[in-house]
Every structure is written in C-alpha cells, then in structure tokens.
Amino acid sequence: MATTTETLDAPTTTARPAAPGKVRGHRTRRSxxxxxxxxxxxxxxxxxxxxxxxxxxxxxxxxxxxxxxxxxxxxxxxxTDGLVAFWERVNFPEKLWNSFFISGMVAVLAVALSVLNAFALGIGRVKGRTWIVVLILLANMLPQEVLLYPLYFMFKEVGLYDNVWSVIIIFTVIQSAFGTYLLASVFGTFPKELLEAASLDGASRRTILWRVVYPISRPTLAVLLIFFFIWTWNEFLIPLTFLVSNATQTVPVAITVLQGDRLMDVTTTSASALLGLIPTLIFFLIFQRTLTRGITAGAVK
Known part of the structure; x- marks a missing residue:
C-alpha cells in the first residue's frame, strides 16, 4: 500500500512532442x-x-x-566631363522637374479617377458594368500610334499643344483605364455584409467610400500609384509628339533629342542614360517596402 500511495502521490508528467520548427539541430534540407x-x-x-x-x-x-x-x-x-556636359546641354534640372511633375500628377489623378470609376462599377453595380469594363479594357489595349493624330488635332484646337497638361490629361485617362479595370475586380469582391452594415448605420455612399473601401484598399492603391509614376516617367512617344519646345521636354525626350541634334560620344550618351535612370531607381528604392506590402496584402486577401 505504501508503494501504491507513493505512486499516486507522485506528480505525473506528460511528454509533449516538440514543435517541428523548434527541434534543435533541425535544418531544412534543400533539394x-x-x-x-x-x-x-x-x-x-x-x-x-x-x-x-x-x-x-x-x-x-x-x-x-x-x-x-x-x-x-x-x-x-x-x-566626369560626360555627366557635366549632358547636365549643362539639356538644363537637366528643368527636364527633371518636368518629368517629376507630369509623373506625379498623372499618378495621383489616375489613382483618384480609378477609385471613383471602380467604386461605381464594382460596388455601385451600375447597369451594363461588364460591358463597360470590357470596353475600358479594349480602349486600354489600343496602341499609342492610333491615338496620336486625333489627340494632336484636339489639343491644337483647345490651345494645349506643347503644354505639359496635355500629356497629363492623356496619361491620366490611359492609366486610369487600367486602374479602373483592376480595382473594379477588387471592389467587386468586397463582403456585402460590411457594406450593408455601414448603410444601416446611416453612412452615405461617399462615407462608405472614404471610411470603409479606401482604408481596406490602401495597399492596392499604393501599388498602383508607384506603377503609374514609373510608367509615365518612362513614356516617350506621346511626350515627344506633344512637348516640342525645350522648356517642356521630359528627361527621356531630352536624351533622344540631344543625341539627334548634336553628335555625342558614347561616354556622354552613357552619362545621359545614367542620369535619366537614377531618379526612377531612387523612387523605387524609397517605395520598395510600400510596394512589397501592397503586393503581399493583395496576395493574403
């Protein structure tokens, strides 16, 4: 009995299996x-x-x-004479500001327009939304060469030819077409219970957009903003057509025009390409974490 009592009184311990990731000395072997x-x-x-x-x-x-x-x-x-020569020939700070202003305005306006369009198509459920989205997608697939003459004639008539706002308007519409197509699909998957709860609480459509939809879709909008900026910065054909004066040219146009008007050696050409590449590289490095978070958040959702 004494032995039995001692056995019953002794604390019992149950061995727990160690977690797979916490096993000492365990390493994942690569195949x-x-x-x-x-x-x-x-x-x-x-x-x-x-x-x-x-x-x-x-x-x-x-x-x-x-x-x-x-x-x-x-x-x-x-x-460094090649860098200095290109900097002085094209007045690089002026061209850098033109590219930054055009790309920044297009990115902000295109994202805002995409949000409004996608909210009407994805959540507002307007009639014929499928055909509207398909039409927007088809319009976005048109090559830029098809748009040059009608756009040239239109901006000539309204007095915006050789004005940075002509390029801003064109690229805002082009980029927002893609943004509308993408965000309309994203907004269409929003849980109806969340939107209905906001409506029952007395929220208007504007309040639902800015208090419910916008905070949830902020990572996706940040990704679109970065892409729109970089895409617009690298555009060449439309800025070359609509920005003919030296004061309105962008960095890619200035590089090409200088190579055509004045014969440059290879080192100066490389220096011009380096100066044109550095701003977008810095922009990408600054917003790299935002881009990664936006893509990861979209993948998790």
Missing part, C-alpha cells in the same frame, strides 16, 4: 531542384544587371579610354 531554381534566379538577376553596370562603367570613362579598351573594361581614371 537539387531548389538549388537549380536559386542558381537560375541569380543568373537571371545578373543578366538584368549587366546593362546597368555597363552604363555605370562607361559613364565615368573618357572617350580615349573607351576607344582604347572598349566598353567592357573598367575606367583607368574617374572621368
């Missing part, structure tokens, strides 16, 4: 396929980085050094 995918990703990244590295190397190389050693060798000395 051969994982290493192949990793090697291909690294190789693909290097291929993408090669043009940028060549531009960077040749921007600080003198013409004599380039002619003697070619484009693949490192510069023997730091040569």
């Amino acid at each position: 051969a396929g994982d290493w192949v995918i990793l090697a291909l990703a690294v190789l693909f990244g290097l291929v993408i980085a090669v043009p940028f590295l060549m531009i960077l190397v040749n921007s600080f190389k003198s013409p004599a050094d380039y002619n003697a050693s070619g484009p693949l060798s490192l510069p023997t000395s730091l040569y």
Whole structure:
C-alpha cells in the first residue's frame, strides 16, 4: 500500500512532442531542384544587371579610354566631363522637374479617377458594368500610334499643344483605364455584409467610400500609384509628339533629342542614360517596402 500511495502521490508528467520548427539541430534540407531554381534566379538577376553596370562603367570613362579598351573594361581614371556636359546641354534640372511633375500628377489623378470609376462599377453595380469594363479594357489595349493624330488635332484646337497638361490629361485617362479595370475586380469582391452594415448605420455612399473601401484598399492603391509614376516617367512617344519646345521636354525626350541634334560620344550618351535612370531607381528604392506590402496584402486577401 505504501508503494501504491507513493505512486499516486507522485506528480505525473506528460511528454509533449516538440514543435517541428523548434527541434534543435533541425535544418531544412534543400533539394537539387531548389538549388537549380536559386542558381537560375541569380543568373537571371545578373543578366538584368549587366546593362546597368555597363552604363555605370562607361559613364565615368573618357572617350580615349573607351576607344582604347572598349566598353567592357573598367575606367583607368574617374572621368566626369560626360555627366557635366549632358547636365549643362539639356538644363537637366528643368527636364527633371518636368518629368517629376507630369509623373506625379498623372499618378495621383489616375489613382483618384480609378477609385471613383471602380467604386461605381464594382460596388455601385451600375447597369451594363461588364460591358463597360470590357470596353475600358479594349480602349486600354489600343496602341499609342492610333491615338496620336486625333489627340494632336484636339489639343491644337483647345490651345494645349506643347503644354505639359496635355500629356497629363492623356496619361491620366490611359492609366486610369487600367486602374479602373483592376480595382473594379477588387471592389467587386468586397463582403456585402460590411457594406450593408455601414448603410444601416446611416453612412452615405461617399462615407462608405472614404471610411470603409479606401482604408481596406490602401495597399492596392499604393501599388498602383508607384506603377503609374514609373510608367509615365518612362513614356516617350506621346511626350515627344506633344512637348516640342525645350522648356517642356521630359528627361527621356531630352536624351533622344540631344543625341539627334548634336553628335555625342558614347561616354556622354552613357552619362545621359545614367542620369535619366537614377531618379526612377531612387523612387523605387524609397517605395520598395510600400510596394512589397501592397503586393503581399493583395496576395493574403
């Protein structure tokens, strides 16, 4: 009995299985396929980085050094005359401000217009919404060459030719067409219970848009804002057609026009490409975390 009593009085402990992720010394082993995918990703990244590295190397190389050693060798000395020459020839701060102003205005206006259109199509449930979305998508697929003459004639008539606002209006409509198509699909998946609860609480459609829909879709809107800015910055054909004076030109147009009017050496051309690339690279690095969060939030939802 004593033995039995001692056995009953002794504390009992139950062994718990350790969590798989907390096992000491446990390491996830990569398979051969994982290493192949990793090697291909690294190789693909290097291929993408090669043009940028060549531009960077040749921007600080003198013409004599380039002619003697070619484009693949490192510069023997730091040569900055190409950067200075391009900066002074095109009045680069003016072109930089034009590109920043046009891209920023287009990004903000296109996102705002996309939100309003998508709210009417995705949540307002207007009649014929499917056909409207299809029409917007088809209009967005038209090549820019088809739009040049009618847009040129229209802005000539209203007095906005060779004005930055002509390009802002054009790209706001073009970018908002894509944004409307994307956001209409996103807004169409909003839970009806949430919207109905807001309506029962006395919220108007404007209140529902700014107090319910906008906070939830903010990550997606941030991604659209970044994409619209970068896409507009890199546009060339329409700014080349509608911004003919030197004071209204953007960075891509200034680079091309200078190469056509005045013969530049390869190093100065590389310097111009580097100066045109740096602003978008800085913008992307600043908003990289916002872009990653927006894409991740959309994937989780």
